[in-house]
Amino acid sequence: MGRLVAYENLRKLCEEILLSENFNIEAAHEIVDVLLEADLRGIPSHGVARLGRYIKERDSGNILLDSKPSIVHDTPISATIDGNGGPGQCVSNYAMDLAITKAKKSMIGLVSVRNSNHYGISAYYSEKALSEKMIGIAMTNSYPLVVPTFGKEAILGTNPFSVAIPGSKKDFILDMATSVVTRGKLEVYDRLGRDIPNGWAVDETGSSTTSPRRVLNNFNNRNSGGILPLGGSDEDFGGHKGFGMALLVDLLSAGLSLGTWSAKTYSSSQAGVCHFFGCLDLKLFGEASHLVRHMERIVDEIVSSDKAEGHEKIYYHGEKEALARERSLESGIELDNKTKLLLTTLAEKHGIKKPADWPLTGTQHE
Structure with a gap:
């Protein structure tokens, strides 16, 4: 160590x-x-x-440090925010807090954001709703890195999303990209001098490549090639489903905010990244404590089901990260x-x- x-x-x-x-x-x-x-x-x-x-x-000039987000459309349960080029983390904290505030008053809060910047991990924002015992949703579009099914041009972002559902003993926290991997994962492999597995990305011809540096250089030069959508290069393993999920994130973030969709981000003086946040009060569906216990039982039954040969544990979403966080804080x-x-x-x-x-x-x- x-x-x-x-x-x-x-x-x-x-x-x-x-x-x-x-x-x-x-x-x-x-x-x-x-x-x-x-x-x-x-x-x-x-x-x-x-x-x-x-x-x-x-x-x-992508990040404007002195800029503050502004509300350009507002209802009791929703809002559209212009990030005005501010740091993505600051804009997103403001937007998610607004979604929570609306949900505390009206049991639901939905906020779409335009003209922001990279905001980090999606779970950071969805988890903010957990302290209020509410469901949190966060998603963002991003720099064009992903090729659509049957395409070779990186035109969509990795477009991650997160949903956090509160529990009494364990929280369910799904945080995932809509691509096979993220750009950050390619950067990690490049920093370590390692090849990436076949099936993660394609080169400028649309052929599979194991070189993270080649893919990253194509990104930097806005050449063809890029990361594959979740499911891979074709429909046999559901690549079209990952493609659809990435497009959905763009429609909810850039579409609802009248903002910049993935292919157009980072193409002008500002990044133009767009986000979408949601907060749902469990009381929309019944007694919150009953719902929490019922959802936890579902998760418990799944993770306690029979294990595949060679495996001793099934992890629920967010468990590995929670365990890693405990170790990191301690060690x-x-x-x-x-x-x-x-x-x-x-x-x-x-x-x-x-x-x-x-x-x-x-x-x-x-």
């Missing part, structure tokens, strides 16, 4: 870096909070490895070499002292 960085130490370092880069306190806190939640849960593709991305997008977070180098470089740029438990750069182990 390599040296691990304590959560609070890594948080302090990353916030100091963003503050030194002239991010305001609110943006620095909210961005780091979301990124570290990904690292805590064992999702390094969406963790602090992306810190440099937000600095670059601020520099390019610390391990960072790959390129992430350590990125944060070390940014810290040294501003004369920021790294924490005492900072792992050695250039080696995974001591």
